[in-house]
Amino acid sequence: MDASTPDPAALVDLMHVRCRKVHTPCGDGRMVWRVWGRGEPVVLLHGGSGSWTHWFRQIPALEGQYKLYVADIPGLGDSDMPPSGYDAKRLVES
Secondary structure (H helix, E strand, O other): OOOOOOOHHHHHHHHHOOOEEEEEEEOOEEEEEEEEEOOEEEEEOOOOOOOHHHHOOHHHHHOOOEEEEEEEOOOOOOOOOOOOOOOHHHHHHO
């Protein structure tokens, strides 16, 4: 990165202000989703660590054609921890 490259955090902030933030129940807590675009719904789930920002470069390319529901999976990003632990079976249950 050089002086002409925008600050990555500022780019994430600019994208974040364009989304709608939605919360769904996750045990006693909540799971956080961000929604961009219009059209047929597409759900984007990041890998086993991180947050919605894993999809940062794809969101602008897809939001013009699809309504994107981009999750912070339970226990990561802004979502609360799942109530019964963090493995695949328990995560689905929550």
